[in-house]
Amino acid sequence: MxxxxxxxxxxxxxxxNDWRRFHSPKNLAMAASVEMAELVEIFQWQTEDESRQLSDEQREHAGQEVGDIVLYLLLLCAEAGINMEQAVRAKLADSERRFK
Structure with missing residues (x-):
């Protein structure tokens, strides 16, 4: 990527589309949260097994929501001056240190 x-x-x-005026870090974080809620809704009320065996339609829908979330996070990082790759690598290294 x-x-x-x-x-x-x-x-x-x-x-x-002249959307920059709406793309404050606060608004982008809230938008990512809304998209995350839409992803969660796909799995709501499913059993553990059902959540691992999505239909093609559910998988496509989940992929669209994941895409929305990632795109909002990219915009958030750009607006907040966060280097996404560096942040992800640092978090992964921390997790490896803490949980291995």
Whole structure:
């Protein structure tokens, strides 16, 4: 995944639609949270086994929500000055240290 290229493309969409005024870190975090809730809704009331055996339609829908979440997080990182790759690598290294 080329984070720089994805962010550039997102910014092009944002700028074309004059959405920058809405893209504060606060709003982007809330939007990512709403999309996460939409992902959770797909799994609501399923058993553990059912959640591992999604239909093609459910899998596609879940993928769309994951995409929404990641895109909002990319925008959030850009607005807040967070290097996403560095943040993810640092968190992974911390988890490896703590849980191995």
């Amino acid at each position: 080329d984070i720089v290229e994805l962010t550039r493309r997102l910014h092009a969409i944002r700028d074309h």
